[in-house]
Amino acid sequence: MKHKMLDDKLCKYVSIIIPIYNAEKTIELCLTSVFKLNYPKDRLEIIVVDDGSVDRTLEIIKNFSDEVKIIRKKRGGAASAQNIGIKNSLGEIILNIDSDAYITKDFLNTAIKEFDDPQVGIVGGFLKPAPTKSFWAKMSGYESEERAFRRASSKYVHHMTTTCTAYRRKMFEEIGYFDEFFKQGGYDTEFSKRAIKAGWKIVLVDAICFHEWRSSFTSYFKQQIQGGIAMTKVLRKHPDAIKGDEVIRTKFFSLAFLLTVSIFLWPLFLVIFYPSYLSLFWIPYGILVFCHIPQAIRILRIHQDPQMFLFPFIIVLKYIAWLIGCVIAVMDILKKSEQKS
Numbered sequence: 001m002k003h004k005m006l007d008d009k010l011c012k013y014v015s016i017i018i019p020i021y022n023a024e025k026t027i028e029l030c031l032t033s034v035f036k037l038n039y040p041k042d043r044l045e046i047i048v049v050d051d052g053s054v055d056r057t058l059e060i061i062k063n064f065s066d067e068v069k070i071i072r073k074k075r076g077g078a079a080s081a082q083n084i085g086i087k088n089s090l091g092e093i094i095l096n097i098d099s100d101a102y103i104t105k106d107f108l109n110t111a112i113k114e115f116d117d118p119q120v121g122i123v124g125g126f127l128k129p130a131p132t133k134s135f136w137a138k139m140s141g142y143e144s145e146e147r148a149f150r151r152a153s154s155k156y157v158h159h160m161t162t163t164c165t166a167y168r169r170k171m172f173e174e175i176g177y178f179d180e181f182f183k184q185g186g187y188d189t190e191f192s193k194r195a196i197k198a199g200w201k202i203v204l205v206d207a208i209c210f211h212e213w214r215s216s217f218t219s220y221f222k223q224q225i226q227g228g229i230a231m232t233k234v235l236r237k238h239p240d241a242i243k244g245d246e247v248i249r250t251k252f253f254s255l256a257f258l259l260t261v262s263i264f265l266w267p268l269f270l271v272i273f274y275p276s277y278l279s280l281f282w283i284p285y286g287i288l289v290f291c292h293i294p295q296a297i298r299i300l301r302i303h304q305d306p307q308m309f310l311f312p313f314i315i316v317l318k319y320i321a322w323l324i325g326c327v328i329a330v331m332d333i334l335k336k337s338e339q340k341s
Contacts, residue, residue, distance in 0.1 A: 008123070010101075011043050012112060014166075015091030019081035021051040023099035024060055026212050031064055034100035038109055047071060047089055049081040057099075077183035080161065086172060094167045100212040101164050102130070109168045110207040116257070121171040121194065121200030124160040125207030134215035135307055139314060141213045144300045157204045158196055162188040163208030171200055188231025193238045222316045228325020229332075236333060259288040260319040290315055 016034055019025060027048075034046060039293020046068045048061055052075030086094055093115060095108060103125075139225040162178075165188075168319055175198045178187040192202060215222045235241050243245055244250030262284035270278045292312040299308050 011040055012092045013043050013090060013110065013238035014039070014095055014112070015080060015086075015089030015283075016044060016046045016092045016095045017089060018046070018048045018096060018097050018099055019051060019078050019085065020053060020057055020061075020082075020099040021050055021075070021078075022052075022053050022055045022057060024056040024091060026100040027057055028064060029066065029102050030058055030060070030099050032099060033104075034097065035065070036150050037103070037107070038103045038105045039112075045069065045090060047085050049073065049085040050080065051075055051081040052083070053122070077180060078162075079178040079180045079182055080188040083177040083180065086169075086177060092169055094169055096162045096165055097209075098163045098211070101209050104207065105165055106166070107207045107209060108166070110205050114203045114205060115168060116202065119199065119201050120203055121168045121195050122160050122165060122202040123205055124163075124165040124203075125205050127163055127210050128162065128208055128210050130210040130212045132213070132215065135217045135250065135310075136197045136211075136217055136220040137213040137306065138303075138307060139272075139311065141211065142303055142305075143295070143311070143315070144213075144307060146295060146299050146302070155204050157202050159189055159192045160202050160204070161190075161210055166231075168200075171195060171198075172196060175200075182230060182233060185226045186234050190239075191236060193234070209294060219333075221317065221321050224321030225325040225328070227318075228322035229329040230325075230327035231322070232326045233333075255291065256288060256319050257323065259284045259291075260316065260323050263288075263316070263320075285316060288319070289313055295333075298299065 018027075018030060019036075023030075024140060031046075037044070048068055048070050050058055050072045050074065058072075060071065061070060071084060073081065073086055073321075082096060085096075092122065093112065107125055111125065114120045114123045118202060120192075128145060129137065132138060132141070175194045178186075179190050183219060195202060214223050241252055244253075266284050267278070267281040289312045292315050296308060296311040299305075299311060
């Protein structure tokens with residue numbers, strides 16, 4: 001057996017937690033990858049937390065294996081599902097895997113070694129886009145891969161998503177669980193901020209997790225709006241996050257945000273004050289496209305996908321969605337502040 005070759009010191013008890021909501025299209029592939037892990041099966045427990053699914057997800061899980069523990073709850077968001085899973089688990093290490101992700105068989109062996117350092121609290125791997133024909137999935141996946149991981153200069157980072165990430169249980173006991181104020185996004189960024197401030201290390205290891213990204217324009221745009229809402233809420237709770245990290249390059253995003261606002265305000269300004277120069281309405285958009293050409297070149301070198309020639313022209317949709325999300329979040333915050341007063 002392969003697992004008998006492992007050092008006993010590495011064989012910590014691990015709880016694998018998979019939060020799910022209407023995941024009938026991806027959950028079988030996710031669970032298959034979990035059952036193929038090169039790790040002692042008697043040192044693993046697999047917990048699926050159903051956040052109110054109304055499709056065939058639970059039926060698929062039950063037919064797949066009776067070794068999976070299922071916890072059902074009312075719809076409350078991914079953060080609450082993860083928290084319930086952690087509180088009902090036994091592992092010294094918690095491995096969270098999203099239902100639309102699947103991992104390589106050596107992922108856990110690679111990640112678990114980092115926990116020999118008692119100051120390491122979070123360990124994640126490289127998030128790669130799953131093979132797809134969808135242009136919108138490629139837009140999300142390639143951009144996220146290049147921005148978040150290709151630029152990392154050290155294995156120690158300041159942010160890790162929950163997509164496929166291992167956590168030390170002791171850390172939750174010390175700094176608390178995921179903040180359920182962040183219903184669908186941003187709770188991973190917020191938790192990373194708390195972990196770093198408490199002195200825990202976050203490690204990026206050479207292990208791969210594949211992620212299924214949103215495959216339609218509508219789902220892509222909605223996801224980006226959610227990203228804008230999440231980031232605004234994170235900044236409210238952690239103002240120092242404005243400094244940025246390996247994932248969020250604040251200066252670049254500030255410029256992109258300003259240019260996105262200008263796309264709407266600049267033509268209005270021209271109409272009111274300089275109508276004869278209205279033909280210059282394209283300038284903010286042109287600058288934004290130009291700023292993303294180097295990133296597009298890097299993506300093209302990696303994936304050699306001709307569709308990504310469109311990347312600099314389409315990425316503006318992300319910033320428009322983030323702008324909408326920012327406005328929604330600010331309005332929500334102001335509304336709740338009025339209710340409290």
